[in-house]
Amino acid sequence: MSDLYLKIVNTPVGKTAAQSLGLPSPVPLNRWKRSDQPFIEGNVLVGAAAGAKAIGAIGSVLGASAAKVQHADGKDTLKDSAKAGNKAQPLDINGEISEKFSALVFDATGMKSPEDLRALYDFYHPTIKKLGGNARVLVIGQDPATCRKPAQAAAQQALEGFVRAVGKEIGKKGATANLLWMAPSGDKQLDSSIRFFLSPRSAYVSGQVARIGKRTETAPTNPVAPLSGKVALVTGASRGIGASIAETLARDGATVIGLDIPPAMEELQKVTDAIKGKALACDITDAGAPKLIADFAEEHFGGIDLVIHNAGITRDKTLGNMPEHFWDMTIAVNLSAEELIDEELMHRELLRENGRIVCISSISGIAGNFGQTNYSTAKSGVIGYVEAMAKQLKNGITINAIAPGFIETQMTAAMPLTIREAGRRMNSLSQGGQPVDVAEAIAWYCNPGSSGVNGNVVRVCGQSLIGK
Numbered sequence: 363m364s365d366l367y368l369k370i371v372n373t374p375v376g377k378t379a380a381q382s383l384g385l386p387s388p389v390p391l392n393r394w395k396r397s398d399q400p401f402i403e404g405n406v407l408v409g410a411a412a413g414a415k416a417i418g419a420i421g422s423v424l425g426a427s428a429a430k431v432q433h434a435d436g437k438d439t440l441k442d443s444a445k446a447g448n449k450a451q452p453l454d455i456n457g458e459i460s461e462k463f464s465a466l467v468f469d470a471t472g473m474k475s476p477e478d479l480r481a482l483y484d485f486y487h488p489t490i491k492k493l494g495g496n497a498r499v500l501v502i503g504q505d506p507a508t509c510r511k512p513a514q515a516a517a518q519q520a521l522e523g524f525v526r527a528v529g530k531e532i533g534k535k536g537a538t539a540n541l542l543w544m545a546p547s548g549d550k551q552l553d554s555s556i557r558f559f560l561s562p563r564s565a566y567v568s569g570q571v572a573r574i575g576k577r578t579e580t581a582p583t584n585p586v587a588p589l590s591g592k593v594a595l596v597t598g599a600s601r602g603i604g605a606s607i608a609e610t611l612a613r614d615g616a617t618v619i620g621l622d623i624p625p626a627m628e629e630l631q632k633v634t635d636a637i638k639g640k641a642l643a644c645d646i647t648d649a650g651a652p653k654l655i656a657d658f659a660e661e662h663f664g665g666i667d668l669v670i671h672n673a674g675i676t677r678d679k680t681l682g683n684m685p686e687h688f689w690d691m692t693i694a695v696n697l698s699a700e701e702l703i704d705e706e707l708m709h710r711e712l713l714r715e716n717g718r719i720v721c722i723s724s725i726s727g728i729a730g731n732f733g734q735t736n737y738s739t740a741k742s743g744v745i746g747y748v749e750a751m752a753k754q755l756k757n758g759i760t761i762n763a764i765a766p767g768f769i770e771t772q773m774t775a776a777m778p779l780t781i782r783e784a785g786r787r788m789n790s791l792s793q794g795g796q797p798v799d800v801a802e803a804i805a806w807y808c809n810p811g812s813s814g815v816n817g818n819v820v821r822v823c824g825q826s827l828i829g830k
Contacts, residue, residue: 365770365786368793388792389536391565392496394802397586397613400428401561404464404494408450409434409485410442413472416502419549420467421447423556429464434489439481442472455488462494465560470503471544473517482524493532498560499539501525502552505573508545518543522571529569529825533790538568538825544814548576551814558806566799568790569825577758577813587615588809593663595655597621597646597703598673600630602771603722606797607670610805612637616668619659621646646673646699647691652706665712668808671700671721676773678733689736696740701747716758718808721748722800723765723819729829741765745819752817760816762807767823768794789824 370376371387381387406429410417424431425447433443435452444452453459468485472478486499493499501521509515521541529539540559544552551574558564559572584590594611598604599620608618618639622630627643634641642658644651659666675695677688700721707713726734727741748763755761768774768785774794786794800822807815821829 365793386787386792387534388787389495389534391536391791391793392562393565393796393798394562399562401557401563402427402429402465402498405430405432405461406465406467406560407432407434407453407463407489408443408446408467408469409440409481410445410469411439411472411478411481412442413474414442414445414469415471415504415546416544416549416552417442417445417469418447419552420469420502420556421445421450423553424467425449434485437481437484439484442469455485459488459492461492463489463492463497464494465498465500466490466493467500467556467560468502470501470518470521473503473514474511475513476517476520478517479520479524482521486528490528490532493535493537495535495537496562496565497532497535497537498564499525499528499532499537500542500556500559501539502542502544505543505545525571526569526825530790533568533792533825536791538564538791540564540567540569541571542574543571544574545576548574548814551575551577551811554806554809554811555815558802558809563802563806566791566795566822566824567803567820570820572815572818572820574814575816577816583810584615588811589668589805590615592616592667592808593619593659593665594668594670594808595619595621595659595666596670596672599633600626601633602773603766603769603797603800604672605633606801607672607804608633608639609637610798610801611668611670611808612639614805614808616808617663619662619666621655622673646703647694651699652702655703656706656710656712659707659712660710665714666707666717667714668718669704669707669713669720670804671703671719673699674722676734676737678737680733681735684736692736693740693743696737697743697747700744704751713759716810716813717760719751719759719761720804720807721761721763723748723763725765725767725821725823725826725829728765728821748819749817755816758813760807760813762815762817763819764800764803764807765819765821765823766795766800767821767826767828769800769822770794770796788828789826791824793824795822795824
């Protein structure tokens, strides 16, 4: 559904009216347009605190981009910024800064005490006002869970509060702020995540923290089609977010098995025909569904590389008025079916080495929602499932979750006007997301270069004011 308010406030008259009335003026978000598009353009400034461990990797990724890369100069606390490599030219941030930045990237991995946090201020204080529209702030730190000393853990944990606050300050520009916490020596796993969080693919992801673990290095992939040769199963693929996921994975080179219930087969067939995939009619709550799915994958492709659990339903009622079949069906579709399908695929060794499992949780599963005790329960259970499975999976297989906020779909279009408008505006970007925003985050998880991304729950919500 089109956001009429967003269109109006971006006209000269609408913008003036919104400003005079103190209403939000959301900026249209730049999203990915073509497969060969550079992941970042314009001016990018890099900074680093003393003892930086990721600055070389950051410089290497940015050095291969279309951006003009500079490193902060002129501050004692930022001397390690010069380690970004030869392609990064020095910029004295003590003087007048004339250019606008498309990204401000900071390596905080070397911080060992709260006193070291001063480097954050030294880097961002003179530069944050120079961010352009739809710009990116990206901070890279060390996972506090891997810090040996409390002072170091305090400094690294502080980065989360910093990034979330910055996201709320810059959201009015359509800009985002995110944090990558890497494991010690995890810098070799940063490439795909840096590219995602600096690119238009992450347009609706802000105020988020992603943990990057240490994994074996992966072979280089084609940046235009990183999923070439992969087979993806997408449940609930006939429309909305599911259709966008299928299209995005196919764009990145995957062959897609689109799955949905039999009544949705006409719509599903249109989706899969357009991307040269295969359609599978299946009710995932049927007892025989896991075997049917596994048999189909084995017969046609010999296995699966990517499993995207997108299928979901809502059956809303307050708890005291909720019939038991509303409860049972919501748990079965949104939670139990995912576990049973994964179990069957792995038992038969059909989920291939370096495979990916991606589940869809929800803001409702994080913060709860009135009239959705069944849905909130199921989606919170998804988070527990992902976090537990991440510790058990082997052979390079990863599992992660996406928690969407307000996404413009047929379901949200059916909401009452006041609730729909509140959902759109109650985030740092003051607008709803698009199905493709969820799909792009899933494509990041599925990228072969994301082998260190495991056990994460990332919200695609424009930094919703609801929930963590």
